[in-house]
Amino acid sequence: MQVTVELMPNQRDRPTILIVEDEVLIRMDISDALRRAGYHVLEAAKAEDAIAILYSGVPVAVVFTDVRLAGPMDGLQLAVYIRDNHPATGCIMTSGHISASDVPSSVVAPLIPKPYTHERVLAEIARHLLLLKLVDSRNSAT
Template sequence: MAASKLWHEVDTDEHVVLLAEDEFFIRFDIADELRQRGCQVIEAGSADEAIDVLRSTARIDIVVTDLWMPGKHDGFDVARTVREERPGVSVVVISAHLKPADEHKHLFDLFFPKPTPSERLARAIVEMIDAGPARRTADGA
């Protein structure tokens, strides 16, 4: 289901995670783990969808984004949008490619290489939300 059909359904009593991942099975697995930990998940199959959600009035506690996705925008654009338009929201980057270069470190709070077990990723995301906004660390390892 497209992100544009989900953000109005978010139950604000739970943590809200915006998950931008173009690979369906990876997105499904991570979203399932997060939901098992009591989070509401807004799924975006592209960076374009994620940016639309970020520019809406939806409550978002944390953004998890892949870096390399097809379309007009990528995960770097998602992270830039968060920093510019939602500065209190943390960004977790997941990528099968190399860790982002030093000049991009200001765009994210936590990095996880793919593949990272979805239960480990979900646990770290919930811990980050519980710890408070924008706890900056460079690596999820």
């Protein structure tokens, strides 16, 4: 699958959040909330589609992924893939089936339990963006 995503000029100044969720109504709901909060939002139903978007060159700031996804790759594997191949991109996971203590130590991504509130997701994304900015500024200073 080849994906081409172009950002409009007014979208280039806003952080891009990639939502990976196979439940379309859940994906639409959180995507709408993030757009209302001012983020540029991309959507994928499967991890493989998310990887294609990441490889398209769009600067994705944070991936928000469900743990259970349709297809051969789940959200835990996607989080490890992002860590290994896109270290400048943050990753936040969500699940209604596992807790943070069930997440393998190889996965370095916070887990927000379902059901979640929009406010909880927005707060975690804001925290993640702040951390990414701090890391970037430290790397620029060295």
